[in-house]
Amino acid sequence: MTTQQLHEQILQKKSFLCVGLDPDLSKMPEHLLETEDPIFEFNKAIIDATHDLTVGYKPNTAFFEAYGIKGWMSLQKTINYINENYPNIFTIADAKRGDIGNTSSMYAKAFFEDLNFDSVTVAPYMGKDSVEPFLAFENKHTIMLALTSNEGAFDFQTLNTNGKELYKQVLETSKTWKNSENLMYVVGATKAEYFTEIRKIVPDSFLLVPGIGAQGGSLSEVCKYGMNDKVGLLVNSARAIIYASKGTDFAEKAREEALKVQKEMEEIIANK
Numbered sequence: 001m002t003t004q005q006l007h008e009q010i011l012q013k014k015s016f017l018c019v020g021l022d023p024d025l026s027k028m029p030e031h032l033l034e035t036e037d038p039i040f041e042f043n044k045a046i047i048d049a050t051h052d053l054t055v056g057y058k059p060n061t062a063f064f065e066a067y068g069i070k071g072w073m074s075l076q077k078t079i080n081y082i083n084e085n086y087p088n089i090f091t092i093a094d095a096k097r098g099d100i101g102n103t104s105s106m107y108a109k110a111f112f113e114d115l116n117f118d119s120v121t122v123a124p125y126m127g128k129d130s131v132e133p134f135l136a137f138e139n140k141h142t143i144m145l146a147l148t149s150n151e152g153a154f155d156f157q158t159l160n161t162n163g164k165e166l167y168k169q170v171l172e173t174s175k176t177w178k179n180s181e182n183l184m185y186v187v188g189a190t191k192a193e194y195f196t197e198i199r200k201i202v203p204d205s206f207l208l209v210p211g212i213g214a215q216g217g218s219l220s221e222v223c224k225y226g227m228n229d230k231v232g233l234l235v236n237s238a239r240a241i242i243y244a245s246k247g248t249d250f251a252e253k254a255r256e257e258a259l260k261v262q263k264e265m266e267e268i269i270a271n272k
């Protein structure tokens, strides 16, 4: 999927919501635990209940890897289900990968070829030769951590080195890498006051913005400072939507929560 197609989907659905698929068997409705694959059944129900309200799904691989080979098979079934039934939805493998060049190439093959995700998140701590192997894949997107939603972002990302915060240096340097047009960036919704500075560096890039809902970030503040003329935002919410209910009505309740966010987004787009 190209960013132009993503923008078209945003306008068509009046939404720039990305639903996070972070399945946790301890939080899942009990009745699903008796099924052959509770994780896939949970994801499938959430997807079928929210696909018209969202432009993206973001499975976080940690929540699948935690359950070993079965979890990974549930991830494969989930991405296959989305690609086969909702091919216009943007898919993000939230894996936060990054290693020396040949290893990063294998990570990229895993998510872009074997699983056929549209995009994957990467951590840039190892620098240029750990990210460029992902950027080499055409029509795929690499979503690089820039300023994250967690408290720990202030441990390193906002450190001042050579008179500039590290996250700004990461953004600026990444623009010089080969195929940097395939980059998107992660900026936490809890860091809304930083979006103005970030947009000065990457005015046209799509930003994946986790941190509304369970983490308390403000959608309106994010949009006030971070939205560009192509919207340019994918705002993610996982727990507030997928765990809205632990009952048999979990999918309907998830839809209700997604609809609240989509309606707020529709209003913001209309008043842009």
Ligand SMILES: O=C(O)c1cc(=O)[nH]c(=O)n1[C@@H]1O[C@H](COP(=O)(O)O)[C@@H](O)[C@H]1O
Pocket: 020, 022, 060, 094, 096, 121, 147, 148, 149, 150, 186, 187, 188, 210, 211, 212, 213, 214, 215, 236, 237, 238, 239, 240
């Ligand atoms: O890369 C991410 O998606 C990510 C980056 C970040 O800075 N903060 C953050 O919360 N995330 C992920 O986004 C999701 C947020 O989930 P909720 O807080 O339940 O909406 C989780 O899967 C996190 O791992």
